Amino acid sequence: MKGNSFYSRKIHSLLGVIPLSLFIVEHALTNFAAVEGGPQGFKDAVAFLNGLPLVTFLEIFGIFLPLLFHGVYGLYIAYQSNLNTGQFSYGRNWAFALQRISGVITFIFVFWHVYQTRFQVALGNVTHEQLGSSMHDIANSPFFFTFYVIGVIAATFHFANGMWAFLVSWGITVGPRAQRISSYIWMVVFVIVSAMFLLSLNAFRGDEFKEAAAALDVFTHTAA
Amino acid sequence: MAETTVEKKTIKFVITRQDKPDAQPYKETFEIPYRPNMNVISALMEIQRNPVKDDGNKTSPVCWDSNCLEEVCGACSMVINGKPRQACTALIDKLEQPIRLEPMSTFPVVRDLVINRERMFNALKRVKAWIPIDGTYDLGPGPRMKEAKRQWAYELSKCMTCGVCLEACPNVNERNTFIGPAAISQVRLFNAHPTGEMNMEERLETLMSDGGIEGCGNSQNCVRACPKGIPLTTSIAAINKDTTKQMFKKWLGM
Numbered sequence: 001m002k003g004n005s006f007y008s009r010k011i012h013s014l015l016g017v018i019p020l021s022l023f024i025v026e027h028a029l030t031n032f033a034a035v036e037g038g039p040q041g042f043k044d045a046v047a048f049l050n051g052l053p054l055v056t057f058l059e060i061f062g063i064f065l066p067l068l069f070h071g072v073y074g075l076y077i078a079y080q081s082n083l084n085t086g087q088f089s090y091g092r093n094w095a096f097a098l099q100r101i102s103g104v105i106t107f108i109f110v111f112w113h114v115y116q117t118r119f120q121v122a123l124g125n126v127t128h129e130q131l132g133s134s135m136h137d138i139a140n141s142p143f144f145f146t147f148y149v150i151g152v153i154a155a156t157f158h159f160a161n162g163m164w165a166f167l168v169s170w171g172i173t174v175g176p177r178a179q180r181i182s183s184y185i186w187m188v189v190f191v192i193v194s195a196m197f198l199l200s201l202n203a204f205r206g207d208e209f210k211e212a213a214a215a216l217d218v219f220t221h222t223a224a
Numbered sequence: 225m226a227e228t229t230v231e232k233k234t235i236k237f238v239i240t241r242q243d244k245p246d247a248q249p250y251k252e253t254f255e256i257p258y259r260p261n262m263n264v265i266s267a268l269m270e271i272q273r274n275p276v277k278d279d280g281n282k283t284s285p286v287c288w289d290s291n292c293l294e295e296v297c298g299a300c301s302m303v304i305n306g307k308p309r310q311a312c313t314a315l316i317d318k319l320e321q322p323i324r325l326e327p328m329s330t331f332p333v334v335r336d337l338v339i340n341r342e343r344m345f346n347a348l349k350r351v352k353a354w355i356p357i358d359g360t361y362d363l364g365p366g367p368r369m370k371e372a373k374r375q376w377a378y379e380l381s382k383c384m385t386c387g388v389c390l391e392a393c394p395n396v397n398e399r400n401t402f403i404g405p406a407a408i409s410q411v412r413l414f415n416a417h418p419t420g421e422m423n424m425e426e427r428l429e430t431l432m433s434d435g436g437i438e439g440c441g442n443s444q445n446c447v448r449a450c451p452k453g454i455p456l457t458t459s460i461a462a463i464n465k466d467t468t469k470q471m472f473k474k475w476l477g478m
Contacts, residue, residue, distance in 0.1 A: 005401075006431075009438035010471070080400040081441060087306055088392055088445045096394060096443035165442045168457075171465020175458055 012073045013169050015066040016162050023063055024159045028193050031200035034132065038208050042132045050128055071107045078103055095183075099161050102154040109151030136209035139201050152197040160190035233258035235267060236278070236322035239286055241336045249333070252286075253278045253322070264304060264311035264325065265290050268337075287336040295451060298386025301328055302337045308391040310451055311337075328391040344385045347407035351430050355420040366419035373416060380413040380459065382452040389446035389456055395439050402439025403431070405446035409459035415466070428463070428470045437463055 033045035052058060078100040085097045117134060120126045126134055138144045164186045167173040173182045203209075237254040255278040256270045268288050275285040290300035293312045300311040303326040305319060316323070331339040357363060369377070383406055390396045390404040411427045414420035431437040437460065446456040472478075 004432075005434050006436055006438045006467075077441070080395065080397075080439075082394040082397045084392075084394045084445070088443075088448065090445065090448055092442070092444040093394070096441055099441075168442050168461050169440075169464050170468050171461055171463075174461040174465060176455070179457070179461070 008073060009077075012070055012077070013166055015070045017166050019062045019066055020070055021159055021163060024155065025193065028196040028200075032196050034135075034209075035196075035199050035203040038203075038206075039132050043129055046128050046131060067110065071103075071110070074103045075107065095161050095164075099158060099165065102158040102161075105151060105154035106158050109147070109155065112147070113151065132204070132209050135201075135204040136206075139204040145201070145205075148201055149198065152201065153194055156190055156194040156197060159193070160186040163189070235262070235316055237267065237271070238322045238324045239271075239336070240324075240326040241286065242327070242333050243284075243335065245332060245334060252283060254286075258316070260317075262316040264302075264314040264316070264319075264323070265293060265300060267316060267323075268311070268325075287334075287338050289338045296384055298341075298384035301339075301386045301388055301391070302326065303328055303391070308388040308449060310386065310388075313451070328387055330391045330393075330396055331387060339387070341385065341387050344387055344390065344404070344406060347403045348385070348410060350403070351407050351411050351427050352423060353407065353410040353414055353427075355414060355417055356423065357419065369418055376455075377413055377416045380409050380416075380454060383409060383413075383454055384452065386451065388449050388451055392445035392449035394443050394445065395441045400439055401435030403435055403437070405440070405456040405460060408437055408440070408463050409454060409456050412459040412463055424466075425470065428467050431463060432467050432470065437467055440464075 030045045030049060031042075034042035037044065049055070081096075081100055083097045083100070085093050116138060117131055120134070121128060121131070138148065164173075164179075164182055167182055168179060173179045234255045235258050237256070239252050239254065240249050241252055242249040254271050254276075256267060256274075259266075265288070268286055272285040275283050277283050288300065288302070288311065290312060291297040292299070295310050295313045298310070301308060302311055303324075304311065304314045305324050308328050311325075325337060327333045327337045327339050329339075331341055331343070334340055357366075385406060387406075389406055393402070393404060395402045396404050408431065411431060415424045415427060440460050442457075444457050447454075447458075450456055
């Protein structure tokens, strides 16, 4: 990497919080609309996001580019690390190793997930309204369901543990007590956000999303 | 004189050896007679006196580095049963056998268990881990230090540059330029000193350049491994705070 690695690393760290951590929480909340409101609730949540002003601008500068920088530079950081949990099997060292492993898994998962959903919308193969039924198909495929469960847990761990590390790297949690309490808080956040994603993923398996898919099928067939 | 029958106890060692800096490492096994209160250094001295492997074949004496023999110089650091520590305070009675000795291979191996810790001393020079008081005239006494501060600063001053924290750190390796925990903690020590504080920005700027503090990945192995119990992760987080402040100060032109 060219330039001063201090600033690259600081940008990497900051982008992980703003916007990426905010985005993952927003994503969990939007998905959870599928649990609480069914197909209509999810559709409304997607419609709300699409109704945001400058939505394309937000998607490019608020999600896509930060994700690309954080992901690519993150792979470089992972490459620069040794994993020595065999020799030093302390909790924090495991978190260090898992942060890198979950980062790589998340990179692959997010790439594939964006290809299956947002990229298909961009290509015109599906509309935003049909994303619920896309997710129904994905969640009912045993392979993709497993892939999504692993991906979602990896992404959420990376987010929660990354927030812990951010607070250390910016000198906010300095002493061991502050760092320990922070680790409890972020592990609770990890459990809650993972549960939200997994419950939504389970909700997408429901027949009501299939009906929505069938209804859309009829709609598209008659339209065609 | 009455003859006392003593059970012939022995100690088994598996030592990773290397003949030259660029040679391939290999393992040799030794079995030496037990004496009470031995440490790894006295066992190595025994092997030096009689360099015979457990299969009865003669070999070259094992080389190691040691100096103070009271865990204040840091010279005899090596990996003992998988953990980096000082050989002088590694008591045989408290070690599981066979005792495995390896060099701290994060550093260049000179021969057998002897390593070159020069990168640590270069790091101290890089961050200017000293207090400049030389001048063309007598500068007089410096300001006094608060007792509460002196107490935690004293803990940081126990660092003996032994290299154990670098060996334990997953980010100190050949693909990474990370300076290591020890030098960062020394920056905190010298920045805490009322006279050393005058060069604070200079030290922080060094840690804000390539291979500086950003290399820390928070595995926190260093604080667990440090034989002197130095709060290395607290030092790193405190310097994270100071470098973050310094970054914003510079940006805003303060």
